[in-house]
Amino acid sequence: METYYDPQDLPKFEEIGRDAPELAKKFFDYYQAVFAEGELTEREKALIALAVAHTVQCPYCIDAYTRACLEKGSNLAEMSEAVHVAVAIRGGASLVHGVQMRNIAGRISL
């Protein structure tokens, strides 16, 4: 194996169920239900998934949901904005902890 991540592994995802089939079935049934059209469209859910994929930095998910977004009718501008939403939340989460930094610094500083 040259790298830990191999694109050919993605289609093998369902093999994860071989040694724990009941749990896998529950997971995949749930997964399928989550992404079905509901109050949100399938297209909107794929955009959310793409943003989350960038947050968890999962190459499989980025591959799968880039394709899914295009196949659900999204365009690159929408997908880029979705990634920026993930970036903003990740960056914002770091930045908002600056308040803690300021609180601590305030407590111990003259």
Next chain:
Amino acid sequence: MDQTQSLRPSEEFRGRRIPHIEPFRQSLAHHGIELTRGQTTTLQVNVGLICNQACHHCHLEAGPDRREVMDARTVAAVVACADRFRFQVIDITGGAPELNPNLRELIERLSPLVPRLMLRSNLTALAEGNRDFLMDLCRDNGVVIVASLPSLNEAQAESQRGRGVFRKSIATLQRLNAMGYGRSHLELDLVVNPTGAFLPPSQEQTARRFRQVLERKWGITFNHLFAFANVPLGRFRHWLERSGNLETYMARLAAGFNPCAVPGLMCRTMISVSWDGFLFDCDFNLARALPLGGRRTHISELGDLPAPGAPIAVSDHCYTCTAGAGFT
């Protein structure tokens, strides 16, 4: 269908087999399906390969440099055929049909012969040059306009159809609406093709979104939307090969094989006539040069419509029409 024939392993793709893909003919056999002709109700007329655009997904490689145009004699043969067989639908396509100098005659002579006459338009050829009269001609003859609009995003649409096309398309749609198209008995339908090596979105969901966005941004309304996959032939196939996407795309189409889509396939109920008058089961077999009934037949020699149950020529590009909900 002859089973030995259906299982032969040489479903070539212009001389090149795609590894890991079951030949289409074999897929049909595995599912116990025979793809045969039904009652023929539609005549598709490809009036030529000349086009003002050179779209990257075009299976016919139509473009400004092509010179293949249906002449007046072939137009007369098409009209005679329509008069004789009285189809339910006649579907005029190209290239850009608007660039055929015989289009006016074709529309005026076909219109009284068929309840539904359709014109496939790229939306730019309809309004460019001195062709404004074509919109009036379509309106006056109640022609259904089926227009290509792959995306609501300018960059994405133009990656497929060329620079400057999107805004012109929007302007033409607005003009058609102003004439009553899409908001009266005049029917305006949209066709969405993916802008790359991926499958089309859900037709129903896309129609809903296009309706909302086109109305909100540009005040445009339409009747129906059709989402079709790109056919791996012609210019699109060349791009698939160059970009290294051919095998993955073919695998995607083959994996989406839906046996339930087969009975509704358009090739079962249409005959397609090329610019020079020869007959095919569909426009894709025309691009692939797979003639109707296995031999080249000119429309002027057509003795009768294909008998229900007659075989349909197939190749691996047929996976396009059986993927997912199908291509009807």
